Amino acid sequence: MGDAPLPVPAPLVDGGGGEGASADPNPSRLSPEPVSVELSMGGDYYHACCGGPDPEPKPEGPQVPYVGNKEPLSTLAAEFQSASPILQEKIKLLGEQYDALRRTRGDGNCFYRCFMFSYLEHILETQDRAEVERIQKNIDQCNKTLQGLGYIEFTYEDFFAIFIEQLQNVLQGHGSSIGPDELLESAREQTVSDYVVMFFRFVTSGEIQRRAEFFEPFISGLTNSTVAQFCKASVEPMGEESDHVHIIALSDALGVPIRVMYLDRSSCDPANLSVNHHDFIPAAKSSEGDDAMTSTPANEKPYITLLYRPGHYDILYPK
Numbered sequence: 001m002g003d004a005p006l007p008v009p010a011p012l013v014d015g016g017g018g019e020g021a022s023a024d025p026n027p028s029r030l031s032p033e034p035v036s037v038e039l040s041m042g043g044d045y046y047h048a049c050c051g052g053p054d055p056e057p058k059p060e061g062p063q064v065p066y067v068g069n070k071e072p073l074s075t076l077a078a079e080f081q082s083a084s085p086i087l088q089e090k091i092k093l094l095g096e097q098y099d100a101l102r103r104t105r106g107d108g109n110c111f112y113r114c115f116m117f118s119y120l121e122h123i124l125e126t127q128d129r130a131e132v133e134r135i136q137k138n139i140d141q142c143n144k145t146l147q148g149l150g151y152i153e154f155t156y157e158d159f160f161a162i163f164i165e166q167l168q169n170v171l172q173g174h175g176s177s178i179g180p181d182e183l184l185e186s187a188r189e190q191t192v193s194d195y196v197v198m199f200f201r202f203v204t205s206g207e208i209q210r211r212a213e214f215f216e217p218f219i220s221g222l223t224n225s226t227v228a229q230f231c232k233a234s235v236e237p238m239g240e241e242s243d244h245v246h247i248i249a250l251s252d253a254l255g256v257p258i259r260v261m262y263l264d265r266s267s268c269d270p271a272n273l274s275v276n277h278h279d280f281i282p283a284a285k286s287s288e289g290d291d292a293m294t295s296t297p298a299n300e301k302p303y304i305t306l307l308y309r310p311g312h313y314d315i316l317y318p319k
Contacts, residue, residue: 068103108239124170159199207253257302
């Protein structure tokens with residue numbers, strides 16, 4: 001239904017490397033029309049790309065907005081009132097650290113929509129212009145990476161442009177500045193929301209391919225495909241679910257730490273019950289090709305927190 005993370009194998013704990021190519025992004029077209037995308041690598045049309053019809057209804061389908069309203073965590077407890085006592089107790093433990101959540105549509109893109117909204121909301125609240133400058137440098141490098149891998153810029157430049165536009169709009173003090181209500185409205189508008197999801201998918205794909213040797217052990221254990229085939233089939237198309245390899249790649253590429261809290265049946269000893277979590281901390285950039293990229297310090301606590309329930313991600317808000 002949504003995005004299902006898999007256990008992180010040992011090769012994905014540490015490391016980094018690889019080199020990017022060069023070309024600057026051209027965020028010039030900021031009012032796109034819905035399109036289908038033909039990628040330069042292979043020439044395949046990717047299904048269900050931006051602006052297409054919604055997929056067939058699923059349990060959390062069209063009734064749920066792409067990004068929902070902020071809700072008290074008590075609504076999660078009510079949802080699980082008939083679930084196992086273990087899950088109910090874990091929700092109580094979550095309530096000690098978090099007081100609200102924001103749901104996203106379970107359409108296979110929920111991880112990316114969670115990341116999109118949570119990051120932009122963070123910038124809107126903090127007005128951290130240094131962070132905006134930092135991530136834009138990484139975005140420039142992500143564009144160079146894709147060009148170095150053989151992608152034609154016009155196949156993805158609008159996706160980059162829309163995210164940069166959204167990033168600039170949450171900074172206050174100019175005519176196109178937006179507030180919390182406008183940010184939520186934008187995240188629910190299909191073209192904008194889907195274009196930003198595609199931006200993240202291309203960034204994720206580029207990072208995986210740029211560091212193919214690093215990611216290959218995971219991918220070969222997951223599928224029989226090559227790294228490039230995996231990215232074409234399981235990363236870039238809309239609606240394809242995300243797991244740990246996608247989260248690691250996106251976090252590393254943009255230098256943004258992410259915390260995922262797991263509401264599942266693990267740690268089921270009633271005497272020692274806990275809610276497992278994993279912090280995805282961006283890998284240190286060490287190769288020459290990474291000189292232009294900047295990472296969030298490894299000791300910085302993630303400010304994006306996601307709640308994972310089997311098959312789906314939502315956003316959590318700390319107390």
